Amino acid sequence: MADDSSRKRKVRGRKIRSDRSGKEGRRAKKELARKASQARSQNGDSPLSDPEEVAPEPFVETDAVTSLRNRITGWLRADQPVHLIGPTGCGKTALALSAAAERGRPVVWLNGDEAVDTAALVGDHAGGERYKEDDRFVSGVSKQTEIVRERWVDNPLSVAVREGATLVYNEFSRSDPSAHNVLLSVFEEGVLERPGKRGEDRSIDVHPEFRAILTSNDVEYAGVHEQQDALLDRFVGVHVDYHDETTEREIVDSHVDLSEADVETIVKTTRTLRDDLEVVVGTRAAITAAKGLAVFEDARQNGAADGEFDDDLLTDVFMDVLAPKIAGEGPDDIEALRTQIAESV
Ligand SMILES: Nc1ncnc2c1ncn2[C@@H]1O[C@H](COP(=O)(O)OP(=O)(O)OP(=O)(O)O)[C@@H](O)[C@H]1O
Known part of the structure; x- marks a missing residue:
């Protein structure tokens, strides 16, 4: 990505909020409050969040960040689900939440993992509701019948499609692909089937304002299921790479x-390690x-200027930060990583 510091523009978190002031914002807020309370009374605990609450903070916008976010919000306006693809920790979630907040619709957040199945997405029966009915056959003679009525609880996807929320489905490729069959008809036909639910309202018509942003790491990363092509074909795929150096410094x-000098050294070291490791x-x-470096008192040698850290400590700090990525490897690999970091530092 080009390092375009001359045109850089920085906006911190609250900007989204101030941009959304005025009448429209108040109206949206009222509607949200109403929707949130409706969904809560139906579901107990609502997965709907106020868009202002999910706006990431701090959120730095340089031209590069703004242009990426505009691509996402543009595709959402064109009614296309957006799939953000990129390496771990490059800023996909921050971008997704910022774009979702920008829409001003309620936001539903979902995290992909092995345990996510269709019921976790759509809803399930949550036990029975018992109540007693009195039958009076003859005056003075009554019979009580216990009735058990099944109680259905909608899960996040159902709430999102019904309320016209922005669904942010993080790391969706960690979930089992078969859980996502229900998404096909959502995007293709505008209908969500709720398998397991009986009765006429087994399916929900998708609200015209429903949108989805999905994130995933590139498929080569371990522990990720390959999702079905039929589903991936329905998304627009926006590739997100590491930000340019200026943006990364701002972040x-x-x-x-x-x-500034300290941050510059840390970001330069990060980028060297990114290339070397x-x-x-x-x-x-x-x-x-x-x-870490902000709190370690021995981070500098005596008399060192800003931006100059003790090499050994810089190695230790990056070693600690990156060690979880080789957790489970043998001592040789750990030593090899330390040597590589020390050389790069
Ligand atoms: N524009 C930004 N402004 C401020 N902080 C940011 C920005 N973009 C990313 N970050 C920060 O960088 C870190 C990584 O970002 P994020 O969690 O969005 O990455 P990711 O690609 O979703 O990671 P993962 O793949 O692990 O989920 C976070 O601490 C986030 O707060």
Whole structure:
């Protein structure tokens, strides 16, 4: 990505909020409150969130970030589900939530994992509701019958399609692909089937404002299921790579209290490690390293200027940050990683 610092523009979190002020915002808020309380009374605990609450904070916008987010919101306006694909920790979730917040519709958040099946997406029977009915046959003689009525609870996908929310389905490729069969008819026919639900309202018509943003790491990363082509074909795929160096500096700077020179060194080191190492070194790694370096008192040699960290400590910090990525490997691999980091630092 080009490093275009001359045209850079930075906006911190609250900007989304101030842009959305005024009448339209108030109306949207009222509708949200109504929807949220409706869904809560039906479901007990609603998965709907206020878009302002999900807006990531801090959120740095440079031209590169803004243009990516505009692509996402543009495709959503064109009624296309968007699949954000990119390496771990490059900023997919932040972009997805920022785009979802920008729409101003309620947001439903879902996290993919092995345990997600169709019922977890759509809904399930949550036991029976018991009540007693009195039958009076003859005056003075009564019979009580216990009735058990099945109680259905909608899960996030059903709530999202019914309420016209923006669904943010994070790491969706971690879920079993068969759980996603119900999504095909959502995107193709505008109908959500609720398998297991009996009666006329077994299916829900998808609200015209329903939109979906899905994120996933590139398929080569371990532990990820390959999803069915029929589903992937229905998404627009936006590839998100690591941000340019200026953007990455702005992002790290927004998360920690360090000088510009310190942040510059940390980001440069991160980017060198990204090129040199086989493990994934995302922006999250840079932020975590910066958080450590901000508190370790022995981070600098005596008299060192801003941006100059003690090499051994810098190695230790990046080692700690990246070690989880080789968890389970033998001592040789751990040592090899340390040597590589020390050389890059
Ligand atoms: N524009 C931004 N402004 C501020 N912080 C950001 C921005 N983009 C990303 N970040 C931060 O960078 C880190 C990684 O971002 P994020 O979690 O969105 O990445 P991801 O690609 O979704 O990661 P994963 O694949 O692990 O879910 C987070 O700490 C996030 O807060």
